Amino acid sequence: MLARLRSAAVVGVDAQIVVVEVDVAHGIPSFTMVGLPDASVRESRDRVKSAIKNTGLTYPSARITVNLAPADIRKVGSAFDLPIALGILCAAGALPPAAIDEVVVVGELSLDGGIHSTRGVLPLAVTTRREGLRALLVPSRNAPEAALVDQLDVWPIDHLREALDAASTGGFASYRPRPLAVGPADPASPDFSDVRGQVFPRRALEIAAAGSHHVLLSGPPGSGKTLLARRLPGILPPLTFDEALEVTAIHSVAGLLPREGLVSHRPFRAPHHTISDVALVGGGAQPRPGEISLAHHGVLFLDETPEFDRRVLDVLRQPLEEGQVRIARASRTVAFPARFQLVAAMNPCPCGFLTDPVKPCTCSAQQVHRYRHRMSGPLRDRIDLSVEVPPVPIEHLTSEGAAEASAVIAARVVAARDRQRARYTTTAGIRTNGEAPASWFRTPAHLAADARRLLEQAAVRQSWSARVFDRVLKVARTVADLSGHDRIEAEHVAEAVQFRTGDLRPAA
Ligand SMILES: Nc1ncnc2c1ncn2[C@@H]1O[C@H](COP(=O)(O)OP(=O)(O)OP(=O)(O)O)[C@@H](O)[C@H]1O
Ligand SMILES: [Mg+2]
Known part of the structure; x- marks a missing residue:
């Protein structure tokens, strides 16, 4: 029988849906994986087999073929363990396909069927939500980060057995997130x-x-x-x-x-x-x-x-x-x-x-x-x-x-x-002076006439490049902002110029 479920692969700080197809057929017992899995994914086979057996289930004595699609992205890591295991259970008839239909599944298995956390769950959650899928089934430890994404149903799981329980009781429980907020300053940060x-x-x-x-x-x-x-x-x-x-x-x-x-x-x-x-x-x-x-x-x-x-x-x-x-x-x-x-x-x-x-x-x-x-x-x-x-x-x-x-x-x-x-x-x-182009500040609206003269004198005396000139101008803009001025005055330039010395002086 064939089972089809969804997982996802992390690409940069983004994620892409991967379809996991598992076929369990009569024949000499074997396990084949195709669809550009790297060595770390191929190791799944042994973990999945042990996890299923140690959960008290029957590992099918059959010809098992796993396909990860699309084949053009390289699949890395252990996060495909759980979707592969659930796929085998589905294909072998131990789990109804409806339980995990339209659900993205990730998680690494340990040999006893426990489920370890995995990397990149926040990007996976963003992708699951964007693709309009039903839920994201993740290791419990990863549930808080998945829940950062609005309007996404997150199902935490700790052990392979829970998947079977959920199938018989009518579904997985949703994660109830604690509200997370960004703090003003890290209390551990030195003062x-x-x-x-x-x-x-x-x-x-x-x-x-x-x-x-x-x-x-x-x-x-x-x-x-x-x-x-x-x-x-x-x-x-x-x-x-x-x-x-x-x-x-x-x-x-x-x-x-x-x-x-x-x-x-x-x-x-x-x-x-x-x-x-x-x-x-x-x-x-x-x-x-x-x-x-x-x-x-x-x-x-x-x-x-x-x-x-x-x-x-x-x-x-x-x-x-x-x-x-x-x-x-x-x-x-x-x-x-x-x-x-x-x-x-x-x-x-x-x-x-x-x-x-x-x-x-x-x-x-x-x-x-x-x-x-x-x-x-x-x-x-x-x-x-x-x-x-x-x-x-x-x-x-x-x-x-x-x-x-x-x-x-x-x-x-x-x-x-x-x-x-x-x-x-x-x-x-652009949110700060550091990110803004310096050319914006060369206008009279930003730079008072005597401030401009002072800056030019300093540039000539210290033979600055145009880039250095612009950097000092931006710093002067920030000094003016700190003192609540709309225009850069001579005093702001004078302070900015002081911070252009230090190591930039030729060695003595
Ligand atoms: N202004 C200061 N006020 C209080 N403590 C200071 C001050 N300056 C130095 N110290 C003390 O001296 C220690 C050494 O300072 P720090 O490690 O920052 O020096 P550093 O300039 O980074 O030296 P290095 O060049 O060797 O890396 C600090 O941990 C702190 O205890
Ligand atoms: Mg130091």
Whole structure:
């Protein structure tokens, strides 16, 4: 007898319906699978057989053929175990086909018939809903993320036996979701009130948060660069629900979803400098998102940036420009979103003490030059703000009185973002100054005459490229937004220009 049911395959951060056909026929017992299954799917056979037997059911002693259609997408992973097992039970007459008709089924089986969670369930849920199918049958652990999709019936399942029970009792029970919401700020995120002194770096991060600009922090070891960078997500505006869904889909495909099923806070990713280019930007035979996509709508922190392989840093250029990364494979190209905010940290020289007021630097001028140029010009050009992080005197560390808390800074950031949102209502995809083209701000409506003169003087004196000029202009726009001004005045330019020095000064 032939059974036909639906499952789905994840492609990028999307999913495509796969029809699972199972034929159980008389003949010499065998098991054949066709339709481009890879080695991981072919292993299903043994799990399915054990799971069915250990659930107390009869595994048909027959010729079994499984077809996964369409044949042009490669099927990977263990999520086809459950649809194949249910297909066999249907074809063998143990389960009425009506029970799983128009239902998308995914889940990995263990040998005792238990059902393990699987990756990419949120994209599957979106596809199930889009195709207008009846329900999504998923491992219980994945039910919360599936339930994020509105108007979709989600059926959680823990054991193969439950499928048979459901068939005899008239159906599966629907999942009753706990309402999930995006929180204001991650309570686990560290707070700016712990940071002593560091007036300029704090201000640079506030501007970066307000306009979604990329930042470079440079300073001697132990000056607090890592300390500061980790506090950036805590002053960014909360995720909207739609943004949280985008971030959740990426984490779901990567198999990194928290138990509650929703990534409700801005991610902070800090990959080690030995990371490969595939792990950073994504890729692999079956493309998976990399760190830059896991940092989507959040922060990508590259500590000790010059220690990264230069080739690895250079692959960041295209996603920094486009807000997504495209991975081409022979069969298809998949795109992963990657709209992240970059925070790069570096020492000023190999020994680290070039800018230290007390400790002497032991590097030669040539060593310093070589070190700084490990970060290529085109990447450096894309960083809007750069700031020096000086070591904090010990007496400041022990002084009384708390510094300004993240919540206070976040309130100013939100006000500045509101001004930007009001300005950019008509332009799709642009919500912040960091994302807007600088040409918009060169007009007299945006830039006061004396502000323009000051900017031009600074550009000539420091021989900026046109790209650097535009970056400073955008930062000045954010400074003006933070102080509630419609037009960029000279004082805003003056502050923005200060954040263009730091490591960009020629090596001493
Ligand atoms: N401004 C500060 N206020 C409070 N504590 C600080 C400050 N600066 C540094 N510290 C303390 O010093 C520690 C080291 O700081 P951190 O790890 O951020 O330095 P770093 O600049 O990243 O150094 P490296 O270049 O070695 O990576 C922090 O964990 C913190 O305890
Ligand atoms: Mg550090």
